[in-house]
Amino acid sequence: MSDVAREAGVGESTASRVLRRQGSSSPETREKVLGAAARLGYVPNRLAGTLASTGSNLIGIIVPSLANIVFPDLLRGAGAVLGAAGFRSVIGVTDYEPDSEEHLVESLLSWRPAGLMVAGLEHTARTRLLLAAAGIRIVEMLDTDGEGIDTVVGFSNREAGRVSARHLIARGYRRIAYIGHDLGRDRRAAKRREGFLAALAEAGLSLAAEDVVRTHSSVGAGREALDRLLARHPAVDAVYFSNDDMAIGGYFHCLARGxxxxxxxxxxxxxxLDVARHAPQPLSTLLTPRVAIGATSARLLLADDPPGVTTLDFELIEGATS
Amino acid sequence: MSDVAREAGVGESTASRVLRRQGSSSPETREKVLGAAARLGYVPNRLAGTLASTGSNLIGIIVPSLANIVFPDLLRGAGAVLGAAGFRSVIGVTDYEPDSEEHLVESLLSWRPAGLMVAGLEHTARTRLLLAAAGIRIVEMLDTDGEGIDTVVGFSNREAGRVSARHLIARGYRRIAYIGHDLGRDRRAAKRREGFLAALAEAGLSLAAEDVVRTHSSVGAGREALDRLLARHPAVDAVYFSNDDMAIGGYFHCLARGxxxxxxxxxxxxxxLDVARHAPQPLSTLLTPRVAIGATSARLLLADDPPGVTTLDFELIEGATS
DNA sequence: GCAAGTATTGGCAGCGCTGCCAATCCTTGG
DNA sequence: CCAAGGATTGGCAGCGCTGCCAATACTTGC
Structure with a gap:
């Protein structure tokens, strides 16, 4: 920057002010500085800028995975709001490992982000400590079943499970099975299952069958799981899947087998999911406002409202498969 | 850090060395410093660290969209390699706008990343200038049809189009239509279409019909487009879609209409896509090594091989829909 | 027991910028 | 024409760390 200042024949502070369009400067000075910067191909160094000033324009975002479109959707919503406000996202992917999340929090915090967004409420004790002590706004997303650290944006996964169960029961299904994926790691899916079981119990029912794959969710896994489950429990009349990927797999199995x-x-x-909603028979499912949750989280991160929980609820899509 | 040094009763440089596990230090000193850091809840400041030293551990990654799973896949592959090497990704989403890409490049460059990865070869003149002058490794991904700036990892989209056309021709289809999405912005999809048309022409054929939606690709758009296209051109015997999302939509339309x-x-x-491969009739398509392209790009970014083009080719999946 | 290493340590400049404050310039009103 | 007040400008410390180098402590071989 001092090169630019010299080239423009002005002081460093003046150059800095012009380049940041902050404070006052005469039009001629501005022109001189901007011209010099363009001539020299000047690219500011935000490292230095952020170090010298107070806040950075980086926002850390931590998600468990990118393989499931849910999280890119979240990033998309957040990124749109953050980008428009001149912020940049630094992404961390935990692979559903709490320890990995802890490392990522440490690593991202060392960049002194203006805020941190993280999926879910379950963290290691040290992660919570780091987040709480970071002195920046923390937004936890996608789940409201539990204690948040600062700001929470999402919905109740337990309630989602309950609503799904009540829907199936209301439709008259009684021999209901569950097909899910790795629940030890996907805590939100586990909560949905809990809520689902609770609502069944309230109706005096229990699970007719269950198949939980060890892998992460996928269409193929859902398809195979349903095949297996029906072979063992042919009397089942409804299946609740841990998510649409699995359910689409199940639907494909039904189409294939007639x-x-x-x-x-x-x-x-x-x-x-988009693909579930446009199937020949639209899948019966719960639509989650993922993009909106990302966007709202970003908005709240940048605002400075008091801590609290914002619920953006799911919506029951009746579809044609229940 | 000076607080940590004081608390530990050692000099700043010693503390710095221990905290970075670099250079030599006695076990006792190490223990003292680490203890002090833990007691004080010290979180290093990489801004300062990077400013003082030479290179950062940030890698900028620029993709056009997050709505299509292709790009999260790319990020996933890159993120895994980068994360393992202690690097962090800063993501920028251009929304398929070259000007937006230019701004992102500038913005990311101002963080002095160790390297930059960007999808595609088409950039504004100024973007190319900025990238070429940045003095860091630049990797352009997903396309090899054109001039790269530094390192290129991908495949030929034009060739992908050609291969697809030849496949359909070899199977005996002659009244072939194209269904696509916003080609002005998705240059790679446009190149596939070009290649497709070229191969048709080589066989003395031309497109029997075409429907290009203005929106980005989606299952719903594909489904509606096929409906429209068949209404106008009932004699069409094969359709080439701009991608699997669109094609799945088309497949759903066929299922729904019998x-x-x-x-x-x-x-x-x-x-x-996963969903396409597990449909009752697996979709005939070209499998692109998206995760591998991300991973390879990251690997080449961190290595310092000479500039060049690395081709990771697509694979023809015969499927059951052609 | 001593010189010649080798391991360990600390001090300090400086990375590129911003914030603060003082200096200078230009208006305006009387 | 002059003083007061606002606009514009420049100098310089310092953000928190690392790299360099010199100083000190410990080994080893003979």
């Missing part, structure tokens, strides 16, 4: 949906077997998912 | 695939109508996509 299993009538929903007369012979009902299917219910979670997320309201 | 159109026999591939006997009455063949469908061909691009990308080899």
């Amino acid at each position: 299993i009538a949906v929903p007369t012979r077997l009902a299917l219910f998912g979670f997320n309201g | 159109i026999a695939v591939p006997t009455r109508l063949a469908l061909f996509g691009f990308n080899g």
Whole structure:
């Protein structure tokens, strides 16, 4: 920057002020500085800028995965709001490992971000400590079943499970099964299952069958799981899937095997993915406002409201598979 | 850090050395410093660290979108390699706007990243200038049809289009249509279409019909486009889609309307998405090594090989829809 | 027991910028 | 024409760390 100042024949502070369009400067000075900067191909150094001033324009965002479109959707919503406000996102992917999350929090914090967004409420004790002590706004996303550190934006996964169960029960299904994926790591999916079981219990029912794969969720896994489950429990009349990826797999299995949906077997998912909504029979599922949660989280991160919980609820999509 | 040094009763440089596990230090000193750091809840400041030293551990990654799983896949591959090497990704999303890309490049460059990864070869003149002058490794991903700035990792989209056309021709289809999405912005999709048309021409054929939606690609758009196209051109016997999202939509339309695939109508996509491969009839498509491209790009970014083009080719999936 | 290493340590400049404050210039009103 | 007040400008410390170098402590071989 001092090169630019010299080239423009002005002081460093003046150059700095012009380049940041902050404070006052005469039009001629501005022109001189901008011209010099352009001539020299000057690219500011935000490291130095941020170090010298107070706040950075970096926002850390931590998600468990990028393989499931849910999280890119979240990033998309957040990125749009942050980008428009001149902020940049630094992404960390935990792979659903709490320890990995802890490292990422440390690592991202060392960049002195203006705020941190993280998916979920479950963290290691040290992660919570780091976040609480960071002195920046923390937003936890996608879940409201538990204690937040600062700001929380999402919905109740337990309630999502309950709503799904009540829907199936109301439709008359009684031999209801569950098909899920790695629940030890995906805590939100586990909460949905809990809520689902609780609502079944309230109706005097229990799970007719269950198949939980060890891998992460995928269409293929859902398809295979349903095949397995029906082989063992042919009397099942409805299946609740841990998410739409799995449910679409189940739906494909039914199409392939000529299993009538929903007369012979009902299917219910979670997320309201684009592909699920445009299937020949739109999948019955819960639409989650993922992009909106990302956007709202970003907005709250940049605002300075008091800590609190913002609920952006899911919406029941009746579909044609239940 | 000076607080930590004081608390530990050592000099700043010693503390710095211990905290970076670099250079030599006695076990006792190390213990003292680490203890002090833990007691004080010390979080290093990489801004200062990077400013004082030479290189940062930030890598800028610029993609056009997060709505299509292709790009999260790319990020996933890159992130895994980068994360393992202690690097962090700063993401920018251009929304397919070259000007937006230019701003992002500037903005990311101001963080003095150790390298920059960007999807595609098409940039504004100024973007190319900025990238070429940045003095860091630049990797352009997903396309090899054109001039790269430094390192290029991907495949030929034009060739992908050609291969797809030849496949359909070899299968005996002659009244072939194209269904695509916003080609002005998605240059790679446009190149595939070009290659496709070129191969048709080589066989003495031309497009029997075409429907290009203005929006970005989606299952719903593909479904509607096929409906429209068949209404106007019922004789079409095969459709090449701009990608699997669109093709899946087309497939769903066929299922819903009872159109026999591939006997009455063949469908061909691009990308080899999970959902497409597990459909009742696996979609005929080209599988692109997106995660591998991300990973390879990251690896080359961190290595210091000479500039060049690395081709990671797509693979023809015969599927059951052609 | 001593010189010649080798391991360990601390001091300090400086990375490139911004914030503060003082200096200078230009208006305006009387 | 002059003083007061605002606009514009420049100098310089310092953000928190690392790299360099000199100083000190400990080994080893003979």
